Amino acid sequence: MAAAGPEAAAAAEDAGGSGAGPCAGAARGARLPLARVKALVKADPDVSLASQEAVFVLARAAELFVETIAKDAYVYAQQGKRKTLQRKDLDNAIEAVDEFAFLEGTLD
Amino acid sequence: MAERPEDLNLPNAVITRIIKEALPDGVNISKEARSAISRAASVFVLYATSCANNFAMKGKRKTLNAGDVLSAMEEMEFQRFIAPLKESLEVYRREQKGKKEARKDKDRKADSEEQDKSREDDNDDDDERMEEEEQNDEEEVDN
Numbered sequence: 001m002a003a004a005g006p007e008a009a010a011a012a013e014d015a016g017g018s019g020a021g022p023c024a025g026a027a028r029g030a031r032l033p034l035a036r037v038k039a040l041v042k043a044d045p046d047v048s049l050a051s052q053e054a055v056f057v058l059a060r061a062a063e064l065f066v067e068t069i070a071k072d073a074y075v076y077a078q079q080g081k082r083k084t085l086q087r088k089d090l091d092n093a094i095e096a097v098d099e100f101a102f103l104e105g106t107l108d
Numbered sequence: 109m110a111e112r113p114e115d116l117n118l119p120n121a122v123i124t125r126i127i128k129e130a131l132p133d134g135v136n137i138s139k140e141a142r143s144a145i146s147r148a149a150s151v152f153v154l155y156a157t158s159c160a161n162n163f164a165m166k167g168k169r170k171t172l173n174a175g176d177v178l179s180a181m182e183e184m185e186f187q188r189f190i191a192p193l194k195e196s197l198e199v200y201r202r203e204q205k206g207k208k209e210a211r212k213d214k215d216r217k218a219d220s221e222e223q224d225k226s227r228e229d230d231n232d233d234d235d236e237r238m239e240e241e242e243q244n245d246e247e248e249v250d251n
Contacts, residue, residue: 032118040116040153041172047161052204053174053197054160058153060196061181064189065152066123066145067130073141074131085131087140090148099185106151107144 032059072097117146156180 037059076089094100159180
């Protein structure tokens with residue numbers, strides 16, 4: 001299985017940032033690399049300049065978003081008495097939660 | 109090779125770690141679900157960027173700033189993110205300031221070793237600091 005290679009490489013790439021402590025939230029925990037977030041910001045043709053702080057807040061917001069959507073999807077896994085989160089749990093969460101409406105049709 | 113913006117994925121390892129930390133111990137996530145969440149996160153960033161940019165434009169600014177992103181969160185109905193984001197931003201600002209101080213001290217030390225102290229010109233330091241600020245705070249996004 002070739003899966004170990006890329007995963008390990010990605011983990012090594014990400015290892016630089018986080019302390020990975022059990023702190024619930026404020027600024028510690030998993031850190032999305034700002035360079036990747038900036039690449040997404042650059043993809044918008046209407047954006048000319050973005051401050052470093054703006055990129056940081058976007059990265060942090062994306063982390064909070066991942067936490068939120070994972071928890072919301074998990075509710076459906078629990079209903080199905082499963083301990084593995086599946087794609088359909090995510091689809092259910094997107095349909096049920098108003099704030100996730102912007103995702104409809106974008107994940108396929 | 110045309111890449112759609114949504115294809116700019118965030119690193120799998122970090123996404124997986126965030127998901128695992130958010131869920132109870134012993135809960136797993138299928139590859140498809142993880143991949144979909146990663147994609148959703150990218151879409152989220154794109155949408156938030158666009159939203160934030162509207163606020164920047166409304167303020168007649170060309171540079172998207174942290175405040176614009178916070179306003180975007182409000183607009184997108186993710187108000188519950190605003191407090192933790194503000195907290196994180198404070199920590200980030202302190203970290204950045206600490207880095208600048210360290211750099212400035214290092215430069216000053218190098219200068220004083222080279223020059224006579226009585227001839228040290230404060231104006232030079234100020235100009236240097238302004239240049240650094242420009243480089244750090246704004247990054248030109250070429251489109």
